[in-house]
Amino acid sequence: MRAFHFGTRSLRETEFTTSEMTAKTLLEKAKASPPPSPVRPSGEYDAIALPEPSPEPLNAIGLGDALSKRRSIREFGEKPLRLLDLSTLLTAARPTRPETHPDIPATGNIFKTSPSGGARHPTEVYVYARNVEGLAQGIYHYDGFRHGLTPLDGKIDDAELIALAGDQQWTGNAGALLIYTSVIERNQWKYPVSRTYRVLLMDVGHLSQTVYLLATALGLNVTFTAALRDELVEDLLGCDPANELVLGMSVLGTRV
Template sequence: MTPELLARAVEENELRDELVDQLSPASTVPESRIVYTCGAVGFARAAGVGKVLMKTSPSGGSRHLIEAYPCIMNVEGIEPGIYHYSVRSHELELVSRINPRDRMSEMCGDQAWTANASVVLFYTAVIERPMWKYPTPRLYRFIMADLGHLSQSFYLLATWLNLNAFFVGALREQVVEEELRIDWTREIVLGASGLGLATPEGLARERAERAFEPTLHIEQRFEHAG
């Protein structure tokens, strides 16, 4: 990838993140790999550990402690509802048939615009999964690093699909736990990534307000930003 293409990808990613409060609730996104952000890609054997899981994003010690719960609101080929992504069977398991749009604002700390997304993917962490290998308070670092890896993979896939994405951490954990039907003593809520399509008017307005110069090398763009 040339520096110009990389700079454009970074700019496009930022642009689409800026438009999250202008998502159209009527937009339908195609069924795609976006709901498989946490998907498995294979296995490997590690000395002293044995068979370990390989996923789309790295994980400390290959423990892959994060689970994904897509809340489907408007995705082609999938009925609205709350689902759990099963790595073992590489499919979505139904948790609840409710329309998540009715509870999304409350789940996301009264950020009403999140209800306009087509899908919101909640991330949780199963604490005991890495505990046997990292039985120290430093485990928290691995949790946050894993969350960062997965949420960035979500952003990259969204940009590739020409869709708008966001990440929120201001959640009402108790409400989320109830809707996902998880036990907070074993599995904790971390954050959520959302996906949708901004209105054409909002996208055009945001582009017009940007002074993007694609001919600049990425080093020059950083100098201008500083």
């Protein structure tokens, strides 16, 4: 860890450019080499539309209360997770400005409720629905632009789910898992330096904390974990580990 930290450490003479200069450079770069897509292509599948979230349950609790009540709880009730609540949780990964924003087609910048270095948002969100009302058990990719779930082919039972989660038995009672991956090229296109890897990790931290606060406001139990068998997760998602890194997941469910 020290080798990585010092290998990506900035020095006294490290040069930084202004935001204006960076923007100008990127616009020129985009003409010759367009940025990667800000969302994973859905391929041949159609997205399942999610219900539009209501702000009422989120507005019913103050930010201070949500922060003080936020806890990692590894017990979940048998009652299914409501699809509306899952939809609300996924707004954490939903763009807050339309994709017609002038910076998006040119540079790939997008804006969400959580911060992201350089507005790159490299984090992709997948949903493993284990016990969600109105949703077949299985793995889905979340499409933030369409606010929908694209079904993928991966199927696992509870024993395989627990194995995937590093033998953590409590994950086998979850209503849903939000699995986070990071698409390296989104950040590397703008920041082609090794230090960028630090930012990928920060991005997942920002997003998962937003999910924690949303879950707290909705009266759900949640825990984030990075104790995963990456290779099993990659098989489930069908992602290329050379380009899309598995970094962690939020385990969610109703209260006991």
